[in-house]
Amino acid sequence: MSELGGPSARPDDSGPDSRRDDAARDSVLARAFVRLADTLASDFDVVDFLQSLSADSVEIVGAEAAGVMLADARGGLRLIASSDERMRLLELFELQGAQGPCLDAFSSGQAVQANAADSRSRWPVFAPHAADAGFQMMCAVPLRIRTDVIGALNLFRGTDTPFTGAEMDLAQAMAEVAAIGLTQERALRERSLLAGQLQVALNSRVVIEQAKGMLAEYLHMTMDQAFTLLRTYARDHNRKLSELAGDIAGRKISSAALIQRPGQGR
Amino acid sequence: MDDGGRRARIMAAVTKHDAGGAADAGELIQRLCWFAVNEMALSGCALVLMSGADSSSMLAGAGRHAQTVTGLQMELGEGPCLQAYNSGVPVLLPDLSAENANRWPTFAAAALAVGVHAEFSLPLSVRPGGIGTLDLCRDTPGMLSGEQLADAMVAADIARDAVLYQQYVPGDPDLAGLLATVGTDRIVVHQATGMIAAQLDETTSNALARLRAAAFASGRSMYDLAQDVVQRRIRFDE
Numbered sequence: 001m002s003e004l005g006g007p008s009a010r011p012d013d014s015g016p017d018s019r020r021d022d023a024a025r026d027s028v029l030a031r032a033f034v035r036l037a038d039t040l041a042s043d044f045d046v047v048d049f050l051q052s053l054s055a056d057s058v059e060i061v062g063a064e065a066a067g068v069m070l071a072d073a074r075g076g077l078r079l080i081a082s083s084d085e086r087m088r089l090l091e092l093f094e095l096q097g098a099q100g101p102c103l104d105a106f107s108s109g110q111a112v113q114a115n116a117a118d119s120r121s122r123w124p125v126f127a128p129h130a131a132d133a134g135f136q137m138m139c140a141v142p143l144r145i146r147t148d149v150i151g152a153l154n155l156f157r158g159t160d161t162p163f164t165g166a167e168m169d170l171a172q173a174m175a176e177v178a179a180i181g182l183t184q185e186r187a188l189r190e191r192s193l194l195a196g197q198l199q200v201a202l203n204s205r206v207v208i209e210q211a212k213g214m215l216a217e218y219l220h221m222t223m224d225q226a227f228t229l230l231r232t233y234a235r236d237h238n239r240k241l242s243e244l245a246g247d248i249a250g251r252k253i254s255s256a257a258l259i260q261r262p263g264q265g266r
Numbered sequence: 267m268d269d270g271g272r273r274a275r276i277m278a279a280v281t282k283h284d285a286g287g288a289a290d291a292g293e294l295i296q297r298l299c300w301f302a303v304n305e306m307a308l309s310g311c312a313l314v315l316m317s318g319a320d321s322s323s324m325l326a327g328a329g330r331h332a333q334t335v336t337g338l339q340m341e342l343g344e345g346p347c348l349q350a351y352n353s354g355v356p357v358l359l360p361d362l363s364a365e366n367a368n369r370w371p372t373f374a375a376a377a378l379a380v381g382v383h384a385e386f387s388l389p390l391s392v393r394p395g396g397i398g399t400l401d402l403c404r405d406t407p408g409m410l411s412g413e414q415l416a417d418a419m420v421a422a423d424i425a426r427d428a429v430l431y432q433q434y435v436p437g438d439p440d441l442a443g444l445l446a447t448v449g450t451d452r453i454v455v456h457q458a459t460g461m462i463a464a465q466l467d468e469t470t471s472n473a474l475a476r477l478r479a480a481a482f483a484s485g486r487s488m489y490d491l492a493q494d495v496v497q498r499r500i501r502f503d504e
Binding site: 188191192194195198199201202203205206209210211212213214215216217218223249250255 | 321430470
């Protein structure tokens with residue numbers, strides 16, 4: 001479906017304009033790669049990242065609009081980012097009608113390209129929406145992590161100029177940049193979650209011992225008695241042991257409150 | 267050598283004795299410590315888990331100085347591991363005798379007194395914080411080579427992931443056992459901290475600081491002094 005050097009290709013591809021385009025394209029590419037490094041920063045936002053990547057793809061590949069869809073936990077696609085509002089609506093139609101270039105790229109794992117006529121025959125429900133939005137050429141490339149397809153990048157053009165082989169390659173490169181960013185972000189988020197659990201577990205041991213010491217001193221009891229009191233109170237009041245201990249060590253709850261019977265005041 | 271190749275080489279070095287399958291995480295981090303001691307001519311290497319400045323514990327260690335540096339810093343409440351943990355940035359002290367007048371005069375003097383001359387502390391970093399440090403020390407002064415430092419940083423990442431990803435794996439009793447004992451050597455210190463906080467009507471972190479200062483002033487260990495507090499032989503409000 002893709003033709004290299006179609007009728008609308010410029011006659012002088014090596015002219016100064018083309019060189020300027022190449023330079024501009026290179027700098028957008030470089031910017032996209034720099035953003036990848038941002039995945040290591042603490043305030044990295046995956047939606048912002050994919051949003052910028054959509055906008056960069058429009059410039060690099062030479063399209064009018066772009067969007068990224070990702071698979072959710074159940075394997076269904078969700079729209080995550082798009083370069084403009086028109087694209088966002090169109091992709092929602094694509095998801096609703098369960099047909100379109102992004103879904104094909106996702107399910108086949110292959111790049112997809114179609115003009116207006118192709119799309120009418122391949123995606124009868126989706127094609128009229130694309131035409132209404134003013135798009136005549138569309139392509140989609142899969143987002144892959146190793147052999148798993150995790151989503152797709154969609155690119156649309158308002159003219160009927162096909163995406164060249166080189167442009168499809170660039171689109172695939174951008175999809176790979178997105179996939180690397182997502183992989184890094186997932187690994188970092190997972191680690192951060194696990195580390196949080198570990199820290200909570202270690203900290204809770206410390207505050208439980210501190211709370212025992214505090215109860216033992218205020219209420220003149222042994223450490224064992226203090227622990228029994230702590231555990232009983234937590235159970236009776238449906239509280240987590242470590243949270244109750246934190247409240248006692250931080251004096252949000254007075255030690256005396258633990259031996260007061262209900263009705264004895266607070 | 268790139269990080270991927272470095273990681274593969276270190277993993278091969280610490281798992282090569284296994285006949286079937288990978289070593290469990292507890293064994294793996296212990297072997298990482300031995301690997302560091304042997305490859306980098308260290309007198310001690312320790313993997314230390316921390317949660318806040320008040321709590322740290324050695325999870326694995328190798329070499330005669332393994333426990334030394336960690337223990338000193340908990341007693342003194344200052345030093346390179348605490349800084350590496352808090353900042354997420356490695357702290358490299360190739361010559362502790364030169365540190366005497368610098369950042370940690372008390373720590374440096376105490377470390378030199380027990381024969382530690384160089385100390386390198388690498389954070390087990392996890393965005394946005396960390397879970398502990400990999401501490402390397404030597405009984406002679408001198409900087410780690412670039413290769414050694416790069417190896418050590420990759421070893422720290424391997425250890426971090428082993429601890430994180432296997433903390434709840436049921437089939438890894440070794441690590442679970444290790445994690446269960448983390449901090450148990452400090453239980454009496456935390457109990458004493460709670461008692462002192464009650465005696466002085468102070469926050470627990472101020473109470474811990476008081477215990478630490480009293481131990482330092484009397485030349486005793488925090489553990490010993492804490493025992494006296496918990497046994498009600500010493501009070502802080504008298």
